[in-house]
Each structure stands twice: as structure tokens, then as C-alpha cells.
Amino acid sequence: MSSLHIPSLLLANGSVVTLCGLLMLFSWWRGRTQPALLWNGCMLLLAAIGLVCNALRGLGFDWLPIIVGNMLLLFCAGMNWTVMRVLCGRAPRWPWLFSGALVWWLLCQWPAFYQNLSWRILAHTLLMSCFMLLAMRELWRARRKLQVSVLPALLLIGLHTLFYVMRMLISVQHTDRPLQENPLFPVLLVESMLYAVGIAFVVLAMVKEQIEQRYRLAAYSDPLTGIGNRRAFLDSGERLLGLCQRQQQPVALLLFDLDHFKAVNDRFGHSSGDKVLQAFSQGAQLQLRRGDVFGRIGGEEFACLIHGRLEDALQLAERMRQGFAEHCVEQHRHTVSVGVAASDQAGYDLERLLALADAALYRAKHAGRNRVMAHGADMPPQGVPSC
Ligand SMILES: Nc1nc2c(ncn2[C@@H]2O[C@H](COP(=O)(O)OP(=O)(O)OP(=O)(O)O)[C@@H](O)[C@H]2O)c(=O)[nH]1
Incomplete structure (x- = not known):
């Protein structure tokens, strides 16, 4: 040098x-x-x-x-x-x-x-x-x-x-x-x-x-709620399903749709509607465990993929439904309907799980809303407490 x-x-x-x-x-x-x-x-x-x-x-x-x-x-x-x-x-x-x-x-x-x-x-x-x-x-x-x-x-x-x-x-x-x-x-x-x-x-x-x-x-990510959007949910969901399939662990999918949300917007305004969406998302996340996948997959539609059997998913869905119905957002109560499907019925196919959960959700809506439904193990309808 x-x-x-x-x-x-x-x-x-x-x-x-x-x-x-x-x-x-x-x-x-x-x-x-x-x-x-x-x-x-x-x-x-x-x-x-x-x-x-x-x-x-x-x-x-x-x-x-x-x-x-x-x-x-x-x-x-x-x-x-x-x-x-x-x-x-x-x-x-x-x-x-x-x-x-x-x-x-x-x-x-x-x-x-x-x-x-x-x-x-x-x-x-x-x-x-x-x-x-x-x-x-x-x-x-x-x-x-x-x-x-x-x-x-x-x-x-x-x-x-x-x-x-x-x-x-x-x-x-x-x-x-x-x-x-x-x-x-x-x-x-x-x-x-x-x-x-x-x-x-x-x-x-x-x-x-x-x-x-x-x-x-x-x-x-969804800018309103800060959680994953549809794309994130589908990507993470596929990963979780692949993992559970390899380990032969049961998985269940919960599909949430807020009830009469159009009326919420019409009556209280769009910004109140936004607060309801945020409140639902925050409340739901408190019930989830590490490793569960949660996302906003549409306007007032949320989905959640969890480790567990149909019974576990139904209990969780009921806790979430009840928690939301009992919670006031800007002095008003709101409700959600939930459709549940599990890998026991649908296998580890995300599209099929979504289709079965969607069919169950459709039935929950037609049965009067504010309830959880799934193939063969529906939860009884619940009343909505007033504010
Ligand atoms: N405030 C707010 N509203 C939204 C958002 N995304 C979608 N929406 C509204 O959500 C409403 C969904 O209404 P619909 O699909 O008719 O369903 P619904 O009134 O909830 O009726 P059911 O689902 O049958 O109980 C529409 O009015 C949308 O404008 C959002 O980000 N913020």
C-alpha cells in the first residue's frame, strides 16, 4: 500500500x-x-x-x-x-x-x-x-x-x-x-x-x-380500521390454511355483516357509520388470539379465520355478536349477523369456506339478523338490549 x-x-x-x-x-x-x-x-x-x-x-x-x-x-x-x-x-x-x-x-x-x-x-x-x-x-x-x-x-x-x-x-x-x-x-x-x-x-x-x-x-391495509383488507385477508388466510392442513389442525371461518348498515348511514350520517365500523373492528380484535387472521373484506363485511373446530368458532362468534350488540357507538346500539363454516365441512379451501360461511350468513340475515348461523349447529337468536 x-x-x-x-x-x-x-x-x-x-x-x-x-x-x-x-x-x-x-x-x-x-x-x-x-x-x-x-x-x-x-x-x-x-x-x-x-x-x-x-x-x-x-x-x-x-x-x-x-x-x-x-x-x-x-x-x-x-x-x-x-x-x-x-x-x-x-x-x-x-x-x-x-x-x-x-x-x-x-x-x-x-x-x-x-x-x-x-x-x-x-x-x-x-x-x-x-x-x-x-x-x-x-x-x-x-x-x-x-x-x-x-x-x-x-x-x-x-x-x-x-x-x-x-x-x-x-x-x-x-x-x-x-x-x-x-x-x-x-x-x-x-x-x-x-x-x-x-x-x-x-x-x-x-x-x-x-x-x-x-x-x-x-x-x-384498510385505512379506516387499520386492519388488513380483502387482499391481506386472502393472502394470510391461504397461508394459515396451508399450515393447518400440513399439521392436520381444524380451522374455522367467521363471516360478519353489520345489520341494516345502509340505514345507519342514512339516519346518523356517513361519519357515524365509519365510527361503527371502527368500533366493531376494535371490539372484534379484543376477542382474537395471536395467529388468528382478521380483515375487512368489504364495505361492512369482516372475516376471521381461526384455529379451532366449528363449536369453538360458534362460541367466539356469539361472544363477538353479543359484545357488539351490548356496546353503544355514539349513543346507539348496532348489531351484526355472522355465518360460520369449518374445515370439517369445507376442507382447507378458502373459497369454499367463504362460500359456506356466506350461505350461513345469508340464512342468518333472513332469519331476522343479529344471530350466528352455521351448518348443523346454529346459535339461537338473541335479543338486542336497548341503550
Ligand atoms: N360509513 C360507511 N359506510 C359504508 C362503508 N362501506 C360501505 N358502506 C355502506 O354500507 C352499506 C351497506 O348496505 P347494504 O349492503 O345494503 O346492507 P345493509 O343496509 O347493511 O343491510 P343488511 O346487510 O341486509 O342488513 C351501504 O350503504 C354502503 O354505502 C364505509 O366505509 N363507511
Whole structure:
């Protein structure tokens, strides 16, 4: 590495880091919806300036590389941490962002520190490592949210930190000669270049994963109630049925349809109707167990797929029906009819389960509503308490 031409390496380093920064800014500019790209772009451009300042040693104005260059690099480390915070949906911490650069400036006011290269290397590495560890902590927190891209990001920042610590251990043994003559100097330049490229890719991958998640959420969730929509219900339902079929466990499907909902809208207004839908969805979810699949599959139609036999499903449906009938929404009571079908009758075919449950629901409606019905095991009709 020491045979590499240092000025060429410096030029390549500055150009690559600048290009990565510009690429980030361009990506941000196109949509202007991802602040993490803006932060990362500014961080890389400032890092390019910091690296150039840092390299200008032995020219008679050492304050530029020692004070300004290192302050810029420490500020960039704070920005790097902020990029990870913003990516994970957290706000920047402004005072902490500047703290590394400020501490460095204060330390440099102390002549004994300023004159001592070993102390400077030690302090710089410690401050840098703190910001890297903070960035890794943010990523670790977001590991469940961003499952695909978080691991490469953690690995990259972890390796970068490790490199800094190793550089410190070796550098303190070579404090007798200028930094440019240090055998580690070209390694430092190559590593910072690779890190700039790596962090640009990693941040782009994290942003892409977030956008994909946002689209998936919009395509699969019902904005009014926050639960899964028809598509989500069918997808999750198929998965649950496949699992139960393999394990030969019984499954049952409950189909709910709010009674006289058109009249609810007509009498109390559409927004009251919306509140009734939300209240039903919230109440129903309280009765469900982990692993049950619940979704809004139509305007005032909900479906639920549960582990269990027909009898279990009928008991659950009755609890849900009763709970809803006893609950006032905006001073009025409302009711729901339920059709139930189980894998004992329909097998593990979701379409068939839905058809049988729908037929049972149709019978429940025609029998007077506010009741649970299923093939062969219908629940007796219940009265509706008044508010
Ligand atoms: N407020 C509100 N109403 C909705 C929504 N989606 C569908 N609806 C209404 O739900 C009503 C459904 O009415 P119908 O299918 O005629 O059934 P119903 O009046 O409930 O009668 P039965 O089902 O026979 O008891 C329609 O008036 C739709 O406009 C929604 O998101 N919010």
C-alpha cells in the first residue's frame, strides 16, 4: 500500500466521496420525500472537504488539517448517526450532532493536547467510535422494521469502527513521522473511499425497503380500521390454511355483516357509520388470539379465520355478536349477523369456506339478523338490549 501514489489516491478519494454525495443529493432531489438521502448527501460532501483538509499537512498551516479537517470529520460522524436516526423514523439530535466537533475544538485549545499526536489519535478515534456505536444502536433498534437492509448497514458501520480502532492502535506506534509517511495513510484513504460507496448503497437500500413497505401497507391495509383488507385477508388466510392442513389442525371461518348498515348511514350520517365500523373492528380484535387472521373484506363485511373446530368458532362468534350488540357507538346500539363454516365441512379451501360461511350468513340475515348461523349447529337468536 505504501507504494501507492498518495496525491492520486487523495484525488480519487475526494472524487469518489464527492460523487457519492452528489448521487445521494440527486436521489433526494427527485422526490424530496426522503430526508435521510439529503442528510447522507450533505454528510458525504462535507466528508470529502474534511478528508482534503486532513491531507493538507506539512504546508505551514497545520490548524487546517488538525482543527478544521478533524472537526469536519467528527461533524460528519454525527451526521452519519443522524442519517440512521432519520432512516429509523427518529428526529435529529441537534446539540449531540455538533458535540464531537465542539469537544475536538475545545481539546485543541489545550496546547499539550494539540502538540501530542498520540493523544489526538486517541481522542479522535474515541469520538468517532462513539458516533459509530450510536449509529449501530439506531440500526439495532430498527432491525425488525427493516429486516433486509439493516444487517449490511450494521456490518458496514461495524467494520468501519473496527478499522478506526485498529488504525489507532497502529498509528500511536508511528507518531515520530508525518501522517502522509505513515504506512497506514493509503489504507485510510482507500477505506474511507470504500466506506463512502458502501454507505451510499446501504442508505439507498434502506430507503428502498421503506418505500416498498409503505406501498405494501397501503395495498394490504384498510385505512379506516387499520386492519388488513380483502387482499391481506386472502393472502394470510391461504397461508394459515396451508399450515393447518400440513399439521392436520381444524380451522374455522367467521363471516360478519353489520345489520341494516345502509340505514345507519342514512339516519346518523356517513361519519357515524365509519365510527361503527371502527368500533366493531376494535371490539372484534379484543376477542382474537395471536395467529388468528382478521380483515375487512368489504364495505361492512369482516372475516376471521381461526384455529379451532366449528363449536369453538360458534362460541367466539356469539361472544363477538353479543359484545357488539351490548356496546353503544355514539349513543346507539348496532348489531351484526355472522355465518360460520369449518374445515370439517369445507376442507382447507378458502373459497369454499367463504362460500359456506356466506350461505350461513345469508340464512342468518333472513332469519331476522343479529344471530350466528352455521351448518348443523346454529346459535339461537338473541335479543338486542336497548341503550
Ligand atoms: N360509513 C360507511 N359506510 C359504508 C362503508 N362501506 C360501505 N358502506 C355502506 O354500507 C352499506 C351497506 O348496505 P347494504 O349492503 O345494503 O346492507 P345493509 O343496509 O347493511 O343491510 P343488511 O346487510 O341486509 O342488513 C351501504 O350503504 C354502503 O354505502 C364505509 O366505509 N363507511
